[in-house]
Amino acid sequence: MTHPALLRVEQFCRQYQLQHPVVMAPMAGVTHHALPLAFSATGGMAAFGALMHAAPAMEDWVLQFRSQGGGPLLLNLWMPEPAPAVPQPDHEAALRGFLAGFGPEVPAHAADAPLHDVNEQLEMALALRPAVLSTIMGLLPPERVAQARAAGVAWWATVTTVAEARLAEAAGADVIVAQGAEAGGHRxxxxxxxxxxxxVGLMSLLPQVVDAVQVPVVAAGGIGDARGVAAALLLGASAVQVGTALLRTPEAAVHPAWAGLLAVTAPEDTQLTRAFSGRWGRALATDYVRAAAAPEAPEPAPYPRQRGLTTAMRADATSAGDVHRMQAWAGQSAGLAQAMPAEDWLRHTWQQAGALLG
Known part of the structure; x- marks a missing residue:
């Protein structure tokens, strides 16, 4: 007899034209086409984190992906557009001095780097008609929900609590992505x-979100191998979303220093930090991350001003191959990541998960 979890998975895969219920996380810092194309070719869902792309660059990325045979695509944007952070000159001067100890001198107006216009990004996203428009940090406005439905684009809303899941369903989300606190990258x-x-950890969050909503739920956060996939499906998920588990694949093309440290990372070697962007995210607990969390360190500036302030340090760290100053996002299951081609990882992981589910 087929396990009930597999019946739920089969229905989800049919709806989204997938062979495997595994979705690539939309990692904004991993925008090469190689990883999403490999995921797509193997029957998973490819993803594109478009936060750092203006509308024309979004279009170019998607057209290139499709020209190379890419299949169903999840396109992710941050919502809603935050109110501009108020500059605090004295505090930012202290931050520039602190950051100069980890990299080049920070320009006086580094924090003023503008964001892309989220409305222009949304217009382009809906015009491109990906299989899925995914959001994080908030909900689509009602008029955008209606436009997505008219365009045949599914809306997946990322949530971190049961209360947010209920709000997302009420707002018209087609799928809820339940993100546990184990997840790498931004909360x-x-x-x-x-x-x-x-x-909230995924093992507590996931079953309670599944119980709270009527739409399918995708599990995200701390899923590093077949055991995590099977556990999430047993807890009611229709699919899983993985990010950190893919960072050691050659297609991810992350810096070797970052990928190498993942291999020896224990769960406690990551921590939540605002030190890179001003918003909370989980990263490797590097020298800079630990120093930024010390009581004597200046509090990070609000998003996106902190992101602008750390730009010079991050660029210098990448050039120097110094992972202790890089923006090295990582989830708590980083140590499970394997240095193997993404296609092999996906096939092997789903084969093992299927075996675990009988």
Whole structure:
């Protein structure tokens, strides 16, 4: 007899034209086409984190992906557009001095780097008609939900609490992505100030979100191998989303220093930090991350001003191959990541997960 979890998975895969219920996480720092193309070719869902792309660059990326045979695509954007952070000159001067100890001198107006226009990004996303428009940090406005439905684009809303899941379903989300606190990268909390306080682990969050909503749920956070995939499906997920588990694949093309440190990372070697962007995210607990969390360190500036302030340090770290100053996002299951081609990882992982589910 087929396991009930597999029946649920089969229905989800049919709806989204997938062979495997595994979705690539939309990692904004991993925008090469190689990884999403490999995932797509193997029957998973490819993803594109478009946060750092203006609308024309988004179009170019998607057209290149499709010209190379890419299949169903998840396109992710941050929502909603935050109110501009108020500059605090004295505090930012202290931050520039602190950051100069980890890299080049920070220009006086580095924090003023502008964001891309989210409305222009949304217009382009809907015009491109990906299989999925995914959001993090908040909800689509009602008019955008209607436009997505008219365009035949599914909306997947990322949530970090049961309350957010209920809000997302009420707003019209087709799928809920339940992001556990184990996840690498930015936390998807709707209220930035609550991202650390409401850091709920996936094994607690997932079954309660599944019970709270009627739409399918995708599990994200801390899923590093077949055991995590099978566990998430047993807890009610229709699919899983993986990010850190793919960072050691050659297609991810992350810096070798970052990929190498992942191999020896224990769960406790990551931590939530605002030190890179001003919003909470989980990264490797490097020298810079630990120093930024010390009591004597200046508090990070709000997003996106902190992102601008750390740009010079991050670029210099990449050039120097110094992972202790890189923006090295990583989830708590980083140590499970394997240095193998993405296609092999996906086939092997799903084969083993299927065996575990009988």
């Amino acid at each position: 998807g909390a709707f209220v930035a100030a609550h991202a650390q306080r409401d850091a």
